[in-house]
Amino acid sequence: MWTPPLRESFSYPFLILQMLLLTRILRSHSVEKKTLAAFCIANIFFLLPWQFAQFVLLTQVASLFATYVLGFIEACKLLNIIHAHMISLMVCFVLMFGNAMLLSSYYAASLAVVYVMVTFKSNISQCWPRNVLGSWTVKGITWLVGTIILKLVASKLLGVTDDAHIGNLLKSKFTNYKDFDTLMYTCAVEFDFMELETPLRYTKTLLLPVTVCVLTVIVAKTLKELVCLLKERNLQNLEWKTSVHGEMVYHVFQLLAFVLLGVLIMRLKLFLTPHMCLMASLISSRQFFWWIKNKSHHRMFVCVMLAAMALQGAFNLREQWSIIGEFSNFPQEELLEWIKENTRTDAVFAGAMPTMASIKLSTGRPIVNHPHYEDAGLRERTKLVYAMYSRKSAEEVKNGLLSLGVDYFIFEESWCLRKTREGCSMPEIWDVEDAENAMKTPLCSVISKSPAPHFTPVFHNDVYKILKMKKSLSWT
Numbered sequence: 291m292w293t294p295p296l297r298e299s300f301s302y303p304f305l306i307l308q309m310l311l312l313t314r315i316l317r318s319h320s321v322e323k324k325t326l327a328a329f330c331i332a333n334i335f336f337l338l339p340w341q342f343a344q345f346v347l348l349t350q351v352a353s354l355f356a357t358y359v360l361g362f363i364e365a366c367k368l369l370n371i372i373h374a375h376m377i378s379l380m381v382c383f384v385l386m387f388g389n390a391m392l393l394s395s396y397y398a399a400s401l402a403v404v405y406v407m408v409t410f411k412s413n414i415s416q417c418w419p420r421n422v423l424g425s426w427t428v429k430g431i432t433w434l435v436g437t438i439i440l441k442l443v444a445s446k447l448l449g450v451t452d453d454a455h456i457g458n459l460l461k462s463k464f465t466n467y468k469d470f471d472t473l474m475y476t477c478a479v480e481f482d483f484m485e486l487e488t489p490l491r492y493t494k495t496l497l498l499p500v501t502v503c504v505l506t507v508i509v510a511k512t513l514k515e516l517v518c519l520l521k522e523r524n525l526q527n528l529e530w531k532t533s534v535h536g537e538m539v540y541h542v543f544q545l546l547a548f549v550l551l552g553v554l555i556m557r558l559k560l561f562l563t564p565h566m567c568l569m570a571s572l573i574s575s576r577q578f579f580w581w582i583k584n585k586s587h588h589r590m591f592v593c594v595m596l597a598a599m600a601l602q603g604a605f606n607l608r609e610q611w612s613i614i615g616e617f618s619n620f621p622q623e624e625l626l627e628w629i630k631e632n633t634r635t636d637a638v639f640a641g642a643m644p645t646m647a648s649i650k651l652s653t654g655r656p657i658v659n660h661p662h663y664e665d666a667g668l669r670e671r672t673k674l675v676y677a678m679y680s681r682k683s684a685e686e687v688k689n690g691l692l693s694l695g696v697d698y699f700i701f702e703e704s705w706c707l708r709k710t711r712e713g714c715s716m717p718e719i720w721d722v723e724d725a726e727n728a729m730k731t732p733l734c735s736v737i738s739k740s741p742a743p744h745f746t747p748v749f750h751n752d753v754y755k756i757l758k759m760k761k762s763l764s765w766t
Contacts, residue, residue, distance in 0.1 A: 301340040308332035316537035321370045333378035344397040351400045353543035362536040394450040399440035451666045470723040477714035480557035495602045500570040507578045621753035626652045628749050640675045641700030658694045679716035679734045681727040688744040701755040706734035
């Protein structure tokens with residue numbers, strides 16, 4: 291690991307456990323209370339370390355609802371799962387010290403909409419079209435529209451704006467919309483669309499072809515049963531006959547949801563790759579590959595596929611094992627040591643979010659911004675701090691920093707110059723937010739040469755420069 295583990299890295303093992311328990315629940319004819327309790331606990335541990343886990347769980351609720359609408363899950367079983375989700379959501383709300391973002395999330399809204407639609411299905415069934423396809427379509431639209439409306443209402447009532455940038459981030463994926471916050475995400479490679487190299491790697495290891503093969507078999511079997519439904523037009527009959535296969539239909543929808551997440555945000559292929567591996571393992575299932583009549587032929591086929599996968603897999607392992615090295619950041623170590631030895635313990639620092647996390651951890655000094663960018667207040671403070679890399683005047687930027695109580699600013703000239711692609715340097719990002727100053731020289735270029743009269747350089751090395759705020763100039 292060349293970087294510290296991400297929050298989702300801590301959460302993901304609990305998602306695997308949660309999906310294992312969910313699969314057990316969907317396969318069984320009756321829901322065991324201890325399995326449901328374990329599912330609820332796993333859900334809690336998945337939500338706690340990573341606030342954005344709610345969006346992954348939203349895809350799970352959507353996949354379960356789609357499976358229910360098609361008739362592959364009984365209503366009572368779905369309600370038990372929804373109840374477990376609701377309990378875990380409320381427990382996390384309490385353990386996160388009343389984090390209202392959870393209650394106003396799309397996940398919570400989706401749970402409420404599904405609960406109402408399933409609980410009162412007999413009362414609202416007359417509202418659905420008699421045509422089966424029409425009924426499925428209307429139910430899906432009702433869930434989608436209801437979730438969005440309820441989320442917006444809850445956010446308004448609770449006064450939550452912390453996740454407002456998520457909607458803008460999704461909007462920027464499908465339109466030309468962009469603002470400061472969305473560009474801070476989309477200009478990072480990990481939040482961009484999935485690169486072409488990923489599906490190519492999946493293909494080289496045969497993971498993608500095998501997964502597509504398994505997916506095709508499951509979908510074909512499901513469509514065959516759905517065709518029978520369309521002929522009989524009897525929803526109850528299908529639910530009784532096919533509920534034993536509900537877990538497979540759910541996992542198909544869940545895989546499609548993970549594909550969507552991974553394509554939109556490359557970082558989220560974290561969930562896609564393992565799920566593809568799980569689905570690919572079904573190539574050894576006689577339940578789906580019964581049409582290979584001879585069992586020995588089937589086993590031979592599986593062995594050949596594993597051997598072919600192992601060829602590229604062994605090459606990948608050797609490539610990873612060949613990486614020998616250690617992490618070293620001497621300029622930052624030098625910076626941290628100077629701060630500990632030459633500043634007061636209550637001196638307040640501002641700068642790039644990753645650097646601020648290191649300062650807080652290693653020196654204990656107060657900071658005004660850090661990488662938890664999901665908080666609306668923190669986003670506003672970070673914008674004031676990052677104005678150092680805009681084209682605003684030095685006095686305006688200094689006054690903004692003083693309003694936050696900053697004593698020292700950690701200046702990194704690389705932030706002024708670097709960009710992952712066209713339009714993604716910090717001055718260019720600021721041009722979107724501050725169009726009226728777009729033609730001026732970036733402040734960071736001016737500060738790197740001459741910080742006076744608003745800032746005093748007190749430390750510098752090849753990477754970092756510490757600028758002390760001249761507070762006397764602000765009292766005018």
